[in-house]
Amino acid sequence: GAVVSQHPSWVICKSGTSVKIECRSLDFQATTMFWYRQFPKQSLMLMATSNEGSKATYEQGVEKDKFLINHASLTLSTLTVTSAHPEDSSFYICSASGSGGVDTQYFGPGTRLTVL
Amino acid sequence: GQNIDQPTEMTATEGAIVQINCTYQTSGFNGLFWYQQHAGEAPTFLSYNVLDGLEEKGRFSSFLSRSKGYSYLLLKELQMKDSASYLCAVRGEADKLIFGTGTRLQVFP
Numbered sequence: 001g002a003v004v005s006q007h008p009s010w011v012i013c014k015s016g017t018s019v020k021i022e023c024r025s026l027d028f029q030a031t032t033m034f035w036y037r038q039f040p041k042q043s044l045m046l047m048a049t050s051n052e053g054s055k056a057t058y059e060q061g062v063e064k065d066k067f068l069i070n071h072a073s074l075t076l077s078t079l080t081v082t083s084a085h086p087e088d089s090s091f092y093i094c095s096a097s098g099s100g101g102v103d104t105q106y107f108g109p110g111t112r113l114t115v116l
Numbered sequence: 117g118q119n120i121d122q123p124t125e126m127t128a129t130e131g132a133i134v135q136i137n138c139t140y141q142t143s144g145f146n147g148l149f150w151y152q153q154h155a156g157e158a159p160t161f162l163s164y165n166v167l168d169g170l171e172e173k174g175r176f177s178s179f180l181s182r183s184k185g186y187s188y189l190l191l192k193e194l195q196m197k198d199s200a201s202y203l204c205a206v207r208g209e210a211d212k213l214i215f216g217t218g219t220r221l222q223v224f225p
Binding site: 097 | 213217
């Protein structure tokens with residue numbers, strides 16, 4: 001199947017700092033990328049949908065000024081957690097959607113963020 | 117509103133068969149997915165149903181009834197490595213995946 005990478009795989013930062021997470025589709029062009037957050041023992045919650053070259057669409061309750069999403073190319077989307085706080089500590093997973101097919105969302109390996 | 121329900125936890129014995137149920141109520145339906153997720157890892161795709169009926173794929177099968185808003189994932193010949201969380205997800209509008217709460221399956225020897 002298609003490959004999606006995320007970087008970094010884990011990050012620890014101090015409260016108040018910003019953290020950038022990259023999501024790349026390695027062998028296909030992703031017209032749409034999705035960002036999810038998963039707290040321990042819970043399911044994935046969609047945060048936002050980003051389309052290349054346009055503004056991201058955020059789900060209800062997700063602060064767009066806190067979680068900045070940039071989808072500058074067909075293979076790269078970034079999520080920046082601004083002024084991170086301990087409650088932002090979570091597992092962030094991206095997925096990428098290509099031009100169609102059964103399994104149209106391919107998941108990255110996830111990024112574990114810990115805010116001290 | 118959107119609602120996808122699964123049992124929280126299940127246990128089974130190695131070599132046995134287990135069925136994980138999923139019921140859903142969503143605005144828009146463009147298929148139902150099952151994913152497997154091991155702790156600390158991203159979900160991996162298991163199956164996809166968009167029409168009613170059973171889809172078989174090796175030890176795993178998935179069933180869908182759109183009129184009942186119901187699906188199940190059937191795992192046969194359970195192995196210890198099948199211990200994981202199993203996520204039911206409905207693809208709705210704008211290709212969004214809405215995930216269920218996930219079912220944590222523990223397989224015992």
